[in-house]
Amino acid sequence: MQKLVVIGAGMASGRLLEQLIDADPGAFEITLFNAEPRGNYNRIMLSPVLSGEKSFEEIVTHDDDWYATNKVTCRFGEKVLSVDTARKVVVGEKGEVAYDKLVFGTGSSAFIIPCPGHDLPGVVAFRDLEDTTAMTEAAAKPGARAVVIGGGLLGLEAAAALRLRGMEVTVLHIASHLMERQLDPAAGYLLKKDLERRGITVLLEASTKEIVGNGKAEQVNLADGTELPCDIVCMAVGIRPAVKLAQNSGIACGRAIKVDAQMRTETPDVYAVGECVEFEGNLFGLVAPLYDQAKVLAKTLLGQEETFAMRELSTKLKVTGCDLFSAGDFADGPGREDIVYRDPARGIYKRLVIEEDKLVGAVMYGDTADGNWFFGLIKDGTDISEMRETLIFGPSYQGGASVDPLSAVAALPPEAEICGCNGVCKGDIVAAIEAGATDLGAIKATTKASASCGTCTGLVEQVLSVTLGDEFVLPTAQPVCGCTDLPHEDVRRLIKAQELKSQEAVWQELGWKSRNGCHVCRPAINFYLLADWPLDYTDDPQSRFVNERNHANIQKDGTYSVMPRMWGGMTSPQELIAIAQAAEKYGATVKVTGGQRIDLLGVKKEDLPAIWYDLNEAGMVSGHAYTKGLRTVKTCVGSDWCRFGTQDSTGLGIKLEKKLWGSWTPHKVKLAVSGCPRNCAEATCKDVGIICVDSGYQVSVAGAAGMDVKETERLVDVRTEEEAIEWTTAFIQLYREHAKYLDRPYKWVAKVGLDWVKEVLADDAERQALVERFDISQSVYQKDPWAERAEPEAARRFQPLADLTLKAAE
Amino acid sequence: MSWIDIGHIDDVPLRGARLVKTEVGCVAIFRTDEAEVFAASNTCPHRQGPLSEGIVHGQKVTCPLHNWVFDLNTGEAQGADEGRITTYPVRLEDGRILLDGEAVSTRSAA
Structure with missing residues (x-):
């Protein structure tokens, strides 16, 4: 009988032993080494052991009886010190064993981030029973806190299990979304x-700086300064093949032990299986290919022919209630097309990736019933051109079904606020409908929903339609773009009602039909999110038009215009010298604008950070002449100089501009302040125009002097400058919170009615609340974009990535 | 083909683009996903708008000047607009962006 020695009693080598013994129980005299003081157990079921849903005994694959019955000599808890391949012996701590055939099944070990404090007690991996026991013990303390580093499969299973044990759990993940390799x-x-719904805190793009504590892990500190007190730290950031013993024994290794398709290493009579092998440059972490390897190796050892081949893999997460599936390749490569299906009502997302009439990848969340069918199509390379139209609905829907455009509203809970003006929730409207209010007029009369500014009318009609079914004929509304059936007003209202705070959230919860929007909806959604959630949402430059991304106006020849701010149209000799020098240095054409400032035209993109730096040095900031935001406040010289001036119109203009600059609005906003009714600053065709009179200030709004020409309408007359500023600010904030993207104020006011605007702003508390919300937004957005981008790191982005013309010249 | 390393994937913003100067003119490198890049001419055939400054969505880009939309796989203009931009072979290897040097060189074209 030949002597077989196996190093490592893991899942792959365990499967190998089963296959060998099943095929030929008398073929080998087997010795099994394991550094852990126990035999083979189902390591992937450690999560339910950690959560307490299973006991360790339940996940043991091979117990003492099994090893005894099959005459396997077990040397558990004994480390292998070395292997002498010349003499063909394995040297254990307790003595040598000779072999005819040797199998490495040394598996892998957890990768530990080498940050300061990684070696403190209380920092564990999630690989074996010892780690699991340490975490279980930490969870026993009431109110215990765990930090899990790593938002991949293993980390999330650990986090969910610890949460089930009652711990407060925070997951730190370095990438911008969880499980980025599979999802x-x-x-x-x-x-x-x-x-998050089950109480786990998730921090994305979180970089661990250090783990600190007095003799044990007590707090994790992040690079951004966040401090997370904790009782235990679980590092689940990845695994590394355990190959030191093989390397020391002279077995050929790359990133792991190199094997051929028969699982042979380059050393005669030495084999390897499992997570410690490298095959054609690939490493292995999921169980399915390991079992394939075990099967192949059993045949090889028994002298039969068999070949190991890579195959497509699918992933499922073992967290109860998180239903996700991914298979194939869904990220890389040109020539691919997406089919996206979202059902917000049921929290479902499905995406198929198609290449040359074949399905190559699938990601699903919420409903994974068809996962294996899709996986089959991927593995078999089935031609799907015939069923392409209905493919995403799975095998049972091959007849075809369509997405319900009302699903976003159907999914709203009763407490979701539909009408923001009057605080009317969906449940109130449904109750009114059930009580007999079956059209829009009746809903307005009974609940006041949509009776004020009217922007929620579309949503109220959808609630009517969802509740009444065919009895209510839904008027057609113009959707934002081809990505959705919802009009702007509905999207804005739903972002508030459902507290949607990211573009991903909007796309999913409102049933977007495209993968990541288009050039029409992306800038609008980006604005709505930053206007509604200034502290939670981060502005996305890639969802902005070129001018707002580059903070300059692109011209027809691809150069840019640069316009520094001149507060209230006032400037100084020093500023003019700096502007003149910049114009000369960068070869710009100089133009005086209608907004009382100076435009420098024809600047190259590469020169933008440099010209900004020069203008910043002279004390000037961006004039935002390129934004959907505050542009200028035009003024006349007022009582300072003019013999007719009644008030300090220049001073008020400067104060307004200093208050409002930097804010983003649905469309551009221009102001003017005239010092007397002669109106030299042309205030009566602006978005907000103020005319100074002896008794105070006449604030008027909603003028236009572009494609349409329209005189402003009087909003209010006030006595003091402070009141004029407060009313102006509140008006602009109301516009920011309610208007459709790309509606100038005059268009928005025409829709909601000036009377409604007056009514809202006349309420002292509401007016002050609007100003407060504006100030909060300004705390984030009132920053000079030029100064930020003139920094060397940011300026680099304005240069070409590479210049291959220089290389070619060599 | 001769692959030239032109930079790291993270040098290109997600759903954004960067320029590469070549002998055949400016080539835009578009990053459409975490690990998905395309290379195409930077110049819109309509009014020569710089496509690297456009909004990137799905596997398409919208020209910043007049909203022409191009499919980055084929270079074809979408919808009613007619035109095409040249696309170039590009691939990713361990986070590095590799552009085919021959395709963007005047010598190979001769």
């Missing part, structure tokens, strides 16, 4: 939402 951002968003 796309949309599915990652839903997973995060599910985990």
Whole structure:
């Protein structure tokens, strides 16, 4: 009988022993080494052991009886010191064993981030029973806190299990969405939402700086300054093949032990199986290919022919209630097309990736019933051109079904606020409908929903339609773009009602039909999110038009215009010298504008950071002449100089501009202040125009002097400058919170009615609340974009990535 | 083909683009996903708008000047607009962006 020695009693080598013994129980005299003081158990079921849903005994694959019955000599808890391949012996701590055939099944070990404090007690991995026991013990303390580093499969299973044990759990993940190797951002968003619903805190783009504590791990500090007190730290950031013993024994290794398709190493009679092997440059972490390897190796050892081949893999997460599936390749490569399906009502997201009439990848969240069918199509390379139209609905829907455009509203809970003006929730409207209010007029009369500014009319009609079914004929509204059936007003209202705070959230919860929007909806959604959630949402430059991304106006020849701010149209000799010098240095054409400032035209993109730096040095900031935001406040010289001037119109203009600059609005906003009714600053065709009179200030709004020409309408007459500023600010904030993207104030006021605007702003408390919300937004957005981009790191982005013409000249 | 390393994937913003100067003119490198890049001519055939400054969505880009939309796989203009931009072979390897040097060189074209 030949002597077989196996090093490592893990899942792969365990499967190998089963296959060998089943095929030929008398073929080998087997000795099994294991550094852990126990035999083979189902390591992937450690999560339920950690959560307490299973006991360790339940996940043991091979117990003492099994090893005894099959005459396997077990040397558990004994480390292998070395292997002498010349003499063909394995040297254990307790003595040598000779072999005819040797199998490495040394598996892998957890990768530990080498940050300061990584070696403190209380920092564990999630690989074996010892780690699991340490975490279980930490969870026993009431109110205990855990920090899990790593938002991949293993980390999330650990986090969910610790949460089930009652711990406060925070997951830190370095990437911008969870499980980025298996999921796309949309599915990652839903997973995060599910985990947060069960009380787990998830911090994305979180970089661990250090773990600190007095003799044990007590706090994790992040690079951004966040401090997380904790009782235990679980590092689940990845695994590394355990190959030191093989390397020391002279077995050929790359990133792991190199094997051929028969699982042979380059050394005669030495084999390897499991997570410690490298095959054609690939490493292995999931169980399915390991079992394939075990099967192949059993045949090889028994002298039969068999070949190991890579195959497509699918992933499922073992967290109860998180239903996700991913398979194939869904990220890389040109020539691919997406099919996206979202059902917000049921929290479902599905994305199929198609290449040359074949399905190559699938990601699903919420409903994974068809996962294996899709996986089959991927593995078999089935031609799907015939069923392409209905493919995403799975095998049972091959007849075809359509997405319900009302699903976003159907999904709203009763407490979701539909009418923001009057605080009317969906439940109130449904109750009114059930009580007999079956059209819009009756709903307005009974609930006041949509009776004020009217922007929620579309949503109220959808609630009518969802509740009444065919009895209510829904008027057609113009959707934002081809990505959705919802009009702007509905999207804005739903962002508030459902507290949607990211683009991913909007796309998923409102049933977007595209993967990540288009050039029409992306800038609008980006504005709505930053206007509604200034502290929670981060502005996305990639969802902005070129001018707002580059903070300059692109011209027809691809150069840019640069316009520094001149507060209230006032400037100084020093500023003019700096502007003149910049114009000369960068070869710009100089133009005086209608907004009382100076435009420098024809600046090259590469020169933008440099010209900004020069203008910043002279004390000037961006004039935002390129934004949907505050442009200028035009003024006349007022009582300072003019013999007719009644008030300090220049001073008020400067104060207004200093208050409002930097704010983003649905469309551009221009102001003017005239010092007397002669109106030299042309205030009566602006978005907000103020005319100074002896008794105070006449504030008027909603003028236009572009494609349409329209005189402003009087909003209010006030006595003091402070009141004029307060009313102006509140008006602009109301416009920011309610208007459709790309509606100038005059268009928005025409829709909601000036009377409604007056009514809201006349309420002292509401007016002050609007100003407060504006100030909060300004705390984030009133920053000079030029200064930020003139910094060397940011300025680099304005240069070409590479210049291959220089290389070619060599 | 001769692959030239032109930079790291993270040098290109997600759903954004960067320029590469070549002998055949400016080439835009578009990053449409975490690990998905395309290379195409930077110049819109309509009024020569710089496509690297456009909004990137799905596997398409919208020209910043007049909203022409191009499919980055084929270079074809979408919808009613007619035109095409040249696309170039590009690939990713361990986070590095590799552009085919021959395709963007005047010598190979001769």
